[in-house]
Amino acid sequence: MIIDISNLHASVNGTEIIKGLNLQIGPGEVHAIMGPNGSGKSTLAQTLAGKSDYEVTAGTVTYKGADLLALEADERARAGLFLGFQYPVEIPGVSNVYMLKAALNARRKAKGLAEIDSVEFMRFVREKAKLMQLDQSFLSRGVNEGFSGGEKKRNEIFQMAVLEPDLAILDETDSGLDIDALKVVANGVNAQRDGERAFLLITHYQRLLDYIKPDYVHVLANGRIVRSGTHELALELEANGYDGVLAAAG
Amino acid sequence: MAAQHSIQLPADDIRAVWQSAGLSNGVLGGLRSAALDEFLHAGLPGTRNESWKYTNIKRLADELTDYLQYKAPAEPDGSAALDLPDAIHLTFVDGVFSPERSDQKGLPDNVKLTSLADLAEAEPATLQSLFGRLARTHDSALVALNTAFAGNGVALVIADGTTLARPVCITYRSSQANAAAQPRLLVSLGQGSKATVVEHFCSAHPVFVNPVAELHCAADSSLDYYKLQAEHAETWHTAVQYIAAENNARIRTTHVDYGGALARNELKLALKGRGAHAESRGLFMADGTRHVEARLDVRHEAPDTTSRERYRGILAGRARGVFNGRIYVGQDAQKTAAELTNRNLLLSKGAEINTKPELEIYADDVKCAHGSTTGQLDATSLFYLLSRGVDKPTARNMLITAFAAELLTDISVPIIAELARNALESLQADTGGIRT
Ligand SMILES: Nc1ncnc2c1ncn2[C@@H]1O[C@H](COP(=O)(O)OP(=O)(O)OP(=O)(O)O)[C@@H](O)[C@H]1O
Numbered sequence: 001m002i003i004d005i006s007n008l009h010a011s012v013n014g015t016e017i018i019k020g021l022n023l024q025i026g027p028g029e030v031h032a033i034m035g036p037n038g039s040g041k042s043t044l045a046q047t048l049a050g051k052s053d054y055e056v057t058a059g060t061v062t063y064k065g066a067d068l069l070a071l072e073a074d075e076r077a078r079a080g081l082f083l084g085f086q087y088p089v090e091i092p093g094v095s096n097v098y099m100l101k102a103a104l105n106a107r108r109k110a111k112g113l114a115e116i117d118s119v120e121f122m123r124f125v126r127e128k129a130k131l132m133q134l135d136q137s138f139l140s141r142g143v144n145e146g147f148s149g150g151e152k153k154r155n156e157i158f159q160m161a162v163l164e165p166d167l168a169i170l171d172e173t174d175s176g177l178d179i180d181a182l183k184v185v186a187n188g189v190n191a192q193r194d195g196e197r198a199f200l201l202i203t204h205y206q207r208l209l210d211y212i213k214p215d216y217v218h219v220l221a222n223g224r225i226v227r228s229g230t231h232e233l234a235l236e237l238e239a240n241g242y243d244g245v246l247a248a249a250g
Numbered sequence: 251m252a253a254q255h256s257i258q259l260p261a262d263d264i265r266a267v268w269q270s271a272g273l274s275n276g277v278l279g280g281l282r283s284a285a286l287d288e289f290l291h292a293g294l295p296g297t298r299n300e301s302w303k304y305t306n307i308k309r310l311a312d313e314l315t316d317y318l319q320y321k322a323p324a325e326p327d328g329s330a331a332l333d334l335p336d337a338i339h340l341t342f343v344d345g346v347f348s349p350e351r352s353d354q355k356g357l358p359d360n361v362k363l364t365s366l367a368d369l370a371e372a373e374p375a376t377l378q379s380l381f382g383r384l385a386r387t388h389d390s391a392l393v394a395l396n397t398a399f400a401g402n403g404v405a406l407v408i409a410d411g412t413t414l415a416r417p418v419c420i421t422y423r424s425s426q427a428n429a430a431a432q433p434r435l436l437v438s439l440g441q442g443s444k445a446t447v448v449e450h451f452c453s454a455h456p457v458f459v460n461p462v463a464e465l466h467c468a469a470d471s472s473l474d475y476y477k478l479q480a481e482h483a484e485t486w487h488t489a490v491q492y493i494a495a496e497n498n499a500r501i502r503t504t505h506v507d508y509g510g511a512l513a514r515n516e517l518k519l520a521l522k523g524r525g526a527h528a529e530s531r532g533l534f535m536a537d538g539t540r541h542v543e544a545r546l547d548v549r550h551e552a553p554d555t556t557s558r559e560r561y562r563g564i565l566a567g568r569a570r571g572v573f574n575g576r577i578y579v580g581q582d583a584q585k586t587a588a589e590l591t592n593r594n595l596l597l598s599k600g601a602e603i604n605t606k607p608e609l610e611i612y613a614d615d616v617k618c619a620h621g622s623t624t625g626q627l628d629a630t631s632l633f634y635l636l637s638r639g640v641d642k643p644t645a646r647n648m649l650i651t652a653f654a655a656e657l658l659t660d661i662s663v664p665i666i667a668e669l670a671r672n673a674l675e676s677l678q679a680d681t682g683g684i685r686t
């Protein structure tokens with residue numbers, strides 16, 4: 001098991017958003033979470049990534065056999081958890097490569113590996129940028145600074161490709177992408193599938209799942225997973241909307 | 251003790267100290283003597299004085315006579331000149347020009363670089379025309395003090411149409427504790443001339459440094475001015491620069507402040523000629539219980555003058571920062587454009603900033619804006635970096651450096667940006683009551 005979330009309750013500013021959520025993801029699996037706006041999808045993602053605003057009030061999360069909740073956000077990342085942000089943050093003055101190099105070396109150190117050689121790093125990073133069809137100039141620009149919405153999303157997947165996580169949580173990485181960019185992003189994700197690495201895709205659109213075939217699809221509503229199924233469930237949602245599916249779920 | 255408008259001083263003691271230092275002699279004797287009267291009459295400013303409201307120098311006042319006691323400069327300690335191989339390096343020790351530690355050879359013919367003592371001998375009229383051309387002793391008691399006690403300073407006169415390609419770098423060093431340095435720098439840029447001037451203050455002792463610089467920029471000239479203040483942690487530093495720009499002169503000033511116990515800088519910039527333009531930027535930072543202060547007084551006195559002022563402060567520990575920026579637009583200064591911003595970053599709960607950007611406008615056809623913001627490190631940006639696996643101290647450091655880096659681009663003296671970055675890193679280490 002990569003991650004085992006059991007009876008998770010999380011609050012922000014005293015309001016409970018995640019209300020007893022259970023989810024297990026095994027090695028190599030792709031899970032998709034769909035759900036209405038405001039149902040708690042991003043809250044779940046950010047809680048797992050360790051954002052301090054979100055307070056876990058009950059439940060457990062076991063990640064690769066250890067207590068995830070005992071780790072700080074940066075420790076979680078170094079342990080191989082990656083969050084692709086729904087709204088990637090612009091950080092002028094910190095270049096993309098500078099941040100990535102620090103991040104990659106921190107992750108390597110945690111794995112007991114030596115720091116990456118600068119030349120090797122640039123070669124590696126350029127190759128991944130090419131895969132994501134990100135122009136080389138984006139490497140030296142400030143993190144997401146002045147990037148278009150779609151470029152920001154590609155930059156998230158590019159970072160994921162560089163950091164090679166064990167579990168990638170991608171929060172609406174497909175939103176705001178044109179059709180070609182969606183394929184690029186899907187290819188980027190598929191290129192990372194190796195039978196071990198697991199993915200949790202948060203999405204509103206079944207179309208993404210045509211490109212990245214999920215093993216499981218879950219519906220999150222009001223802080224809980226109310227239905228789980230296979231890819232078929234996504235198609236059913238597309239056809240009947242959440243109302244239909246939620247009514248059927250009772 | 252209650253706040254007071256000015257702090258009275260032991261006038262007789264100070265006058266005796268002044269007399270024994272032999273400052274009444276020479277071409278400047280009369281000026282010094284008048285300035286001394288003015289200083290003793292005014293006293294040092296107290297916190298009741300509006301522009302010293304946040305700046306308490308009572309302790310300096312208590313010890314002033316000791317500081318002012320004449321002490322012959324000895325061999326200076328601490329950091330040497332900035333690593334600027336191309337520069338013309340000049341050195342002051344304890345506020346007095348030190349010719350034997352300065353490059354005076356190899357200057358272009360049209361550039362005159364001379365000590366004030368030599369100038370007094372050779373061309374007393376030139377000295378009289380430069381000294382006090384812009385600095386007014388009644389502006390501030392500290393300018394009067396500098397004038398009264400000014401030892402041998404330096405004059406740099408650049409002839410019309412001359413470009414001085416090599417930067418002039420002046421290093422102000424110290425040789426002993428408890429000395430008072432009253433350095434005076436006089437710069438005159440002729441019409442259409444160009445120069446880069448760097449002032450580097452790096453006392454290695456607890457001293458009192460009270461410099462005055464006067465830089466006059468004739469029509470069409472261009473000045474790139476840098477001031478780096480990296481004084482000893484227990485030093486008092488109260489500096490004033492006067493810069494005047496005639497028609498179409500272009501001024502750029504860069505201030506980086508990170509040393510001293512109390513460091514206050516006042517830049518007085520007058521755009522006197524039509525079309526004159528000034529860009530001023532400043533980065534000030536402090537940690538521990540230091541006080542750092544940036545004051546800016548930009549006067550648009552002629553039409554079509556433009557200026558842009560950008561100042562950033564970074565405060566850690568229990569440090570206090572003060573920013574006071576005033577843009578004055580006179581009645582005749584139509585079509586003036588000015589933009590003043592001050593942004594501050596507070597890194598700890600105990601850190602403090604008092605910021606006051608002001609506009610004072612008497613012309614009607616102008617475009618002026620000002621603003622200031624104060625905040626902590628952005629929590630969302632910090633989380634983003636953490637979520638990539640960057641540890642917290644490194645992530646904080648990246649954000650702090652980025653905040654400063656945006657200001658310190660396009661620096662013709664890159665070593666200053668590098669020193670600022672190093673200073674930021676040590677600031678970062680000051681974790682007292684950290685904010686996230
Ligand atoms: N920091 C916060 N302060 C207050 N409320 C918050 C905060 N973060 C989330 N919420 C609330 O929690 C609920 C869930 O938000 P969340 O962002 O997790 O939804 P979502 O399922 O990702 O929605 P969307 O599909 O629109 O992205 C919303 O009602 C939101 O307003």
Ligand SMILES: [Mg+2]
Nearest residue numbers: 041042043086
């Ligand atoms: Mg969301």
